[in-house]
Amino acid sequence: MGDVAMTVPVILALIKQHPEVKITVVSRSFFKPIFEQIPELNFLSVHTHHRHKGFLGIFRLYRDLKALGVDEIADLHNVLRSKMIRFLFRMQGKKTAFTDKGREEKKQLTRLQIKTIAPLKTMTQRHVDTFKQLGYTIHFDSSWHLPKQTLSRAVSEFTGAKTRPWIGIAPFAQHAAKTYPIDLMQQVIEGLVHQNVQVFLLGGGRHEAEILEKMAQMGSNIKNMANKVSFEHELELISNLDLMVSMDSGNAHLAALYGVDTITLWGATHPFAGFAPYGQPEENCLVADREQFPFLPTSIYGNRVVPGYEDAMRTITPAQILQKINSNLNKAIGI
The missing domain is CATH 3.40.50.2000 (Glycogen Phosphorylase B;)
Known part of the structure; x- marks a missing residue:
């Protein structure tokens, strides 16, 4: 959930600064209520236990995205399933980018020895860098929030x-x-x-x-x-x-x-x-x-x-x- 939430401020900034871009967020249906508060984007639910299960399911997801007219892929998760989707789009000549999670830096940060530690790049900034790879510069700060909701x-x-x-x-x-x-x-x-x-x-x-x-x-x-x-x-x-x-x-x-x-x-x-x-x-x-x-x-x-x-x-x-x-x-x- 935390990984998903940290994409939201970056997506908000992208939408406001590049209104010409149509965004489709691809994630588990459980997380849809978070993104429903952003009316400018579409949400595609991934069903990894049935429709999108296994290799055939990944290909179905690729076809679902292709049917939406997706031109570019920003892989903010960078795991096996998303890498395969990225590969399929790249084979079709589509532009793709992925978030560098800094795994080697994090390995050094958590090594079991006495050490001096320093802040690594935030995940939100890493996502900003991903969109920059696709050609979308984002001016990013700490002001991108979802609005307070009315209590039902x-x-x-x-x-x-x-x-x-x-x-x-x-x-x-x-x-x-x-x-x-x-x-x-x-x-x-x-x-x-x-x-x-x-x-x-x-x-x-x-x-x-x-x-x-x-x-x-x-x-x-x-x-x-x-x-x-x-x-x-x-x-x-x-x-x-x-x-x-x-x-x-x-x-x-x-x-x-x-x-x-x-x-x-x-x-x-x-x-x-x-x-x-x-x-x-x-x-x-x-x-x-x-x-x-x-x-x-x-x-x-x-x-x-x-x-x-x-x-x-x-x-x-x-x-x-x-x-x-x-x-x-x-x-x-x-x-």
């Missing part, structure tokens, strides 16, 4: 009226190495129970929903939204938040798309790899202590477990997170 009845029935700041907390990530310990996250939520804020807990799946439901019992201003509304309606809620607290995960990137102030917590991964939420200041990224854990970052995606580094995220204290939350909220309301 389906969402407002859960949220109620907005009478105080809304904070979203997304305490899970795909991998344990970049998930803040649940007992510490409970302390963060305890610190918000008696404040004049409304907290929405975000997650998905049965196991996450059960944990969040228990957390929601901690106070009347804590609401569990996991599995309560559709993804489309969850985007409505996220767009109306005043603050998001998230792991290095998809929810952080979704919030940033709407210009929501987004605080992220980093364990095995690090914002210097280029995956920090779009447009967010560096100080909104709370990272594990590299003095205690000098090999950090040890992974780009959080799927690499390094013995002895399991508790790296515990060096980010609940007090630090609460201080950052309150500081950012105070700035937002002018205190």
Whole structure:
């Protein structure tokens, strides 16, 4: 989800600066609600479990795109399936380009030794470079956001009226190495129970929903939204938040798309790899202590477990997170 979200600001800038270009986004149907908020583009759903499954499915996808009159391919994912689509179009004389993900640079960033680290190129800038290969120069900054959405009845029935700041907390990530310990996250939520804020807990799946439901019992201003509304309606809620607290995960990137102030917590991964939420200041990224854990970052995606580094995220204290939350909220309301 994060990979998909980071393409959106670049596509927004491309559409506005090159209105003569007709854009078709090709991705899983689950992500369609994100792009439906951009009326100038088309969306083609990829069904990898039936119509577009396997090699024949890739050829069907090629034919589907060809039927749309596609002239150029910008491969922003650069994986086997997209490489094959790229190859088929290139064989027909069509212009193609792909995003260089900087895999060698990232390998150096995560090597297991004491090191000095420096920021790599952001993924959004890498996508800008991809379109430049196709001849489209994009003047890119941090101002390309999706508009805040109007809350539908389906969402407002859960949220109620907005009478105080809304904070979203997304305490899970795909991998344990970049998930803040649940007992510490409970302390963060305890610190918000008696404040004049409304907290929405975000997650998905049965196991996450059960944990969040228990957390929601901690106070009347804590609401569990996991599995309560559709993804489309969850985007409505996220767009109306005043603050998001998230792991290095998809929810952080979704919030940033709407210009929501987004605080992220980093364990095995690090914002210097280029995956920090779009447009967010560096100080909104709370990272594990590299003095205690000098090999950090040890992974780009959080799927690499390094013995002895399991508790790296515990060096980010609940007090630090609460201080950052309150500081950012105070700035937002002018205190």
